[in-house]
Structures are given as structure tokens and as C-alpha cells.
Amino acid sequence: MDFEFTQQETAFRKEVEDFVKQELPPGWDEKIFRWPGGYGATPMFEANFKEFWDQSFRKLGSKGWLCLGWPTEYGGMASTMKQAIFNDVMSYYGAPAADVATSIVGPTILLVGSEEMKKEWLPKIARGDVRFWLGYSEPNAGSDLSSCQTKAYEEGDDLIINGQKIWSSGAHIADYAWLLARTDSTAKKHQGLSLMIVDNRTPGLTIRPIQNICGIHSFNEVFFDDVRIPKKHIVGEINKGFYYLMVALQFERIIMPIGAFRRILEELVKYVKETKRDGAMLGKNSRVRDKLATMAIELEILYGFYWRTAWLMDQGVAPVLESSALKLLGSELGQSFANAAMEILGPFGQLEKGSKWVPLKGMVSLGYLDSVSGPIGAGTSEVIRGIMATRGLGLPRI
Numbered sequence: 001m002d003f004e005f006t007q008q009e010t011a012f013r014k015e016v017e018d019f020v021k022q023e024l025p026p027g028w029d030e031k032i033f034r035w036p037g038g039y040g041a042t043p044m045f046e047a048n049f050k051e052f053w054d055q056s057f058r059k060l061g062s063k064g065w066l067c068l069g070w071p072t073e074y075g076g077m078a079s080t081m082k083q084a085i086f087n088d089v090m091s092y093y094g095a096p097a098a099d100v101a102t103s104i105v106g107p108t109i110l111l112v113g114s115e116e117m118k119k120e121w122l123p124k125i126a127r128g129d130v131r132f133w134l135g136y137s138e139p140n141a142g143s144d145l146s147s148c149q150t151k152a153y154e155e156g157d158d159l160i161i162n163g164q165k166i167w168s169s170g171a172h173i174a175d176y177a178w179l180l181a182r183t184d185s186t187a188k189k190h191q192g193l194s195l196m197i198v199d200n201r202t203p204g205l206t207i208r209p210i211q212n213i214c215g216i217h218s219f220n221e222v223f224f225d226d227v228r229i230p231k232k233h234i235v236g237e238i239n240k241g242f243y244y245l246m247v248a249l250q251f252e253r254i255i256m257p258i259g260a261f262r263r264i265l266e267e268l269v270k271y272v273k274e275t276k277r278d279g280a281m282l283g284k285n286s287r288v289r290d291k292l293a294t295m296a297i298e299l300e301i302l303y304g305f306y307w308r309t310a311w312l313m314d315q316g317v318a319p320v321l322e323s324s325a326l327k328l329l330g331s332e333l334g335q336s337f338a339n340a341a342m343e344i345l346g347p348f349g350q351l352e353k354g355s356k357w358v359p360l361k362g363m364v365s366l367g368y369l370d371s372v373s374g375p376i377g378a379g380t381s382e383v384i385r386g387i388m389a390t391r392g393l394g395l396p397r398i
């Protein structure tokens, strides 16, 4: 079995590394402190460094790196493996990379959108010109999105939307909603739903902030009061939204800032080598060594699923079992890494960024809280295990 990258892939990795090292502003490492497997901090960084974020997206867009996995006729390189390499490198450096538009909206439009929709939206997304937020969850619809109650009724060439979404990450810094709404209230639960694109600036759309567990404004509740959109913004066929959503969720579950795990492990190893506790190097403590060794093994397993999922996608296979395992492991690893890091740092782990004695820029106290969100967003761990049991292992639905 050959696990090596091809020469082309190795060269591409180097190109991305060289690019990111040159492009990141001085002191970026000190500014950015995100925890992998958590959702809570990214929108804050996008908001705080908006100008840099927008510029970076446009630069990446001009290089064709925002749509690496897309077919060549839409500006991509038709290589999920290159996409995976890109995400690995960029997340290692905490650089802007995959987002909702490039990783979820674009690929779903490619699969199910009309030609007109492809022509209108794919170039904008590939250039890095537009940002999206995901409008799925509602107060009474989370894991079971077929319970969606936001309604959109037809009026001439338009749809009129009424309802409420919640936990809408980054809605306040995005341009468009990728929205799930009920377009036929008489059909069965799964059959009367549609996916649609809504401009955030449309009258009747109100965004209210929600602070997350870390005290950060990362998500929102969004209200729709007679919001009017053109019918041409319906994705694919009307009332097929639930099936398209299953596709979109698969795309969401393989977005993995895997390089950030690698970075944190490296930083922890460096820390225990440089830090003394009770007169001895922390790295000589057997419990600390055990934890770091376990983290290294877990990370290796995660990378195994990561590369395999990308490779299978390039072979034209829909890797349901692998991508589900990747989402499950990645989000749970976010928590186990945070727990292990907290134990290694002891009471210092609780200190926050800005404190005089804070180790690792306060990433651990942030990660300890933020990583709770990983096993909830984009499908809870329980739901993902259920998918693996039925679709992966062929067990009956319950």
C-alpha cells in the first residue's frame, strides 16, 4: 500500500505553504487563536479582521484555490485531494480557507442547481466575492430538519418567506442565507421543503445576536417577516430541498481544520519541553507523556480518515461511512484534545488570553469551552453514529 502523495500533490503542498507564509501579516500567530473541532471563534476572527479576510479570499479566488475540488469547466482542479492538502496547510497556519460558500453552497449547486444558477453563483463563489450562512435550524427543528416550520409561499414570480432560524453561525457577517423552508404545507414532512438563496439585505429579514459559551458573538437568531425573493433563487427543483440538504450536510461534515490539531499538538510538545514543574521538565512527567502520545495516535487516525475520504471522493465514491467517521472523530477529538491540554497545563490552562501567566495564548481555556460545540453542530455525534449504523453498516432504521 502506497500512502505517499503524488509529485504533483507534494509540489502543490509546498506552493500553498510558501504562499501562506508570505501572505500572513506579521504577528498573525499571536492574533489568531482558534480551537479545532469548535465552531465558536471563527466568525469573531472574520469580523475582527474583515478587511484581511476579504482580501485573502479574493487572492485565493484569483489562484483558483477556493474551488480546487470543482470540475475544471467551473474553474476548479477536479482534485479533492488538493482541496484536502490546501485545507490542512491553511488551517495549520490559522489562515482563511474553506467556508460555507466554497465548501457547501458551491458543491451543492454544482450537483443539483440549474445551469442558470450555476452561471450566476459559481463564479462569484470561486472568486471569493460572496459569503453565506446556513439557515437550517429552528427552535423546533434541529436534528430532525424535516420539522422545519419556516414557510415560503409562491406569489407570481416570487416566494414570500415567514419564520425563524436559530444558531445561525456568521449570519451577521455574511451576504446570503442558504435557507431551508417549507414550500408545500400539504405534502409529507420530508417532501414539502426547498432550499433557497436569500440576500441578507432583503426587507423583512432581521438578525439578532446570540453570545456563545465563550462569550463570543458567533451565532444569531434570524427572523423572516414577509421576505420576498425571486423564485429563480430556489436551488434545483422546488420541494426537493430535503434530499439536497442531505447532500449539503455531507459536504459540511468533511470540512475539517485538521492542520490546527497538528499545530496544537506541536505547541503542547514544545511547551512541555520548555516548562518546569516542581523543578523538573514537564515533558519528563509520565502522565504528560502518556497524554501526548495518545493525542498523537488519535491525530494519526483522524488523518487516516481525512486522506481516505478525499481519495475516495476523487474515485467518484460517496464515502458516507468515512466522512461520517471523520466528522465524528474530528469533533470529539476537539474535546479530548482540550481535556488533555487542560490537564497538562493544570491551573494555568484556565487562564484567558491577556493574562500575564497565560500559556499557549489562552487557546486551551477557549478550546475547552468552544470544543463543546463540535459534537453538536452539523449533526450531533448521536445522529452521526445513527447514520453510520444504518447507511454504513446496513442496520435497520429505528
Ligand SMILES: Cc1cc2nc3c(=O)[nH]c(=O)nc-3n(C[C@H](O)[C@H](O)[C@H](O)COP(=O)(O)OP(=O)(O)OC[C@H]3O[C@@H](n4cnc5c(N)ncnc54)[C@H](O)[C@@H]3O)c2cc1C
Binding pocket: 039, 040, 133, 134, 135, 136, 137, 138, 141, 142, 143, 144, 166, 167, 168, 169, 170, 219, 373, 374, 376, 377, 378, 379, 380, 381, 382, 383, 386
Ligand atoms: C456552535 C454551533 C453552531 C451552529 N451553527 C449552525 C448554523 O450555522 N446553522 C444552522 O442551521 N444550525 C447551526 N447549529 C445548530 C445545530 O445544527 C443543531 O444544534 C444540531 O443539529 C442539533 O439540533 P438541536 O440543538 O435542536 O438538538 P436536538 O435535535 O433537539 O437534539 C437534542 C439531543 O437529542 C439527541 N437526538 C436527537 N435526535 C436523535 C436521533 N435521531 N438519534 C439519537 N439521538 C438524537 C441529540 O444527539 C441531542 O443530544 C449550530 C450549533 C452549534 C452548537
